[in-house]
Amino acid sequence: MRDNLYFIRRNGKCGYVNRQGDIVVDPVYSDATGFADGLGCVQDGMDLHILNVNGKVEATIENASIFGHSFSEGYLCVDRNDKLGFVDEHGNVVIDFEFQRAADVVQGMAIVQLSDDRYGLISTMGDWVFEPQYNYITEYWPDSKLTAVVVDDYRWSLRPLDGSDRLQREFASTHQEREGLLPVCPEQDGKWGWVDTRCTDVVSEQFDGTGTAFFDGTIAVVTDNRWGVSDTRGNLLVQQKYNFTGNLHFGRRRFYEGAAKPGTLVGGKYGFLDAAGEIAIPARFDGALDFVGDAAMVTVGQRRDAKLGWINENGEFFWNPNR
Structure with a gap:
């Protein structure tokens, strides 16, 4: 992973710090992107500036x-x-401004929505990989082979990212294919399991819900509003005892506990589990995003009083929310 800077907000203005917590870009801009691939972007009046590390x-x-x-x-x-x-990265327009919605470029392609609400998949060369004919297309990953598309009757089916025809089996709902597995719910209001890239059942429907995708052979699963973690065969690696468990990113998985009511993320705190499911960072944050490399953005405080900070893999602040 290339070196990155880390987004901060102070007095309503945006800037960046480095991994040591030093301000590299003063917080004087009205908006800023997250830093990725060694690049970021800030809003300066009516213009955007692309920044390096x-x-x-x-x-x-x-x-x-x-x-x-x-x-x-x-x-x-x-x-x-x-x-x-x-x-x-040089500011050159590579795909013209004609879409209502768009996802980030992955595998040299991007999911886009036209003004008639139809979704397609376009390459960075401007060619259609999927013609814009779907009600929705699920986001996918750099290692995905399939994505899920919504056909006219609002059923989901799978389509290979190489542009070949979609598979015939349909589902009431799906998430994202990764590591050769895809969480699916075959029937409306039914249970969730997962299939492989040939649409063959791997784990039959048994969970009330799952995380968005598999990471390192694991996925978050929920039953009766209690979240845990399963392996690829449906065996629980982390017992279902949390209000929420997220995806595993860079050896850390978000969890939430202490919610005021089942099925909500209010009244409790976020922490992080390690890859084995043990608590690596105790639940003490009011908000948290997934780790990117060895850093994660967290917030302390509620709503308008929330202050943004950055922590390392041990939960130590390198940008304290109270600075």
């Missing part, structure tokens, strides 16, 4: 705004006149 401006994009994305594979989704398009 030294905080230097690499390129400027005029008359554009940030749309909640980050660089991915050297491309960034931005907004111009209420339409989305993609620029490269």
Whole structure:
């Protein structure tokens, strides 16, 4: 992973710090992207500035705004006149501004939505991999072979990312294929299990819900509002005792405990489990995002009083929310 900077907000303005907690880009901008692939982007009036890890401006994009994305594979989704398009790391437009919605570039392609609400999959060369004909397309991962598409009757089926025809089996709902497995719910309001890339059942429906995808052979699972972690065969690795368990990223998995009511994420705190399911960082944060490398963004405080910080893999702040 390339070196990154870390987004901060102070007095309503955005900037970046490095891994040592030193301010590299002063928080003077109205908005900023997350830093990824060694690049970030800040909003400066009506223009965007692409920054490198030294905080230097690499390129400027005029008359554009940030749309909640980050660089991915050297491309960034931005907004111009209420339409989305993609620029490269030099600020050059590579996919024109014509979409209502768009996901980040993955495997050289991006999921986009046209003005008629139809979704397609477009390459960074501007070619359609999937013609825009679907009600929705599920986001996928760098190692995914399939994605899920919603057909006209609002049933989900799977389609290979190489552009070949979709598979015939359909589901009431799905998540994301990764590591050759895909969580699925065959019937409306039914239970969840998972299938392989040939749509063959691997684990029959037995959970009330699952995490979005498999990570290192594990997935979060929920039954009766209690979350735990399963292996690829449906065996529990972490007992279902939390209000929430997330995906495993860089050896850390978010969990939530102490919720005021079952099925909610209110009144409790976030912490992190390690890859074995043991508590690595106790639950003490009001908000938390997944680890990216050896750092995770967390918040302390509620709503308008929430303050943003960054922690390392041991839960130690290198940017304290109270600075």
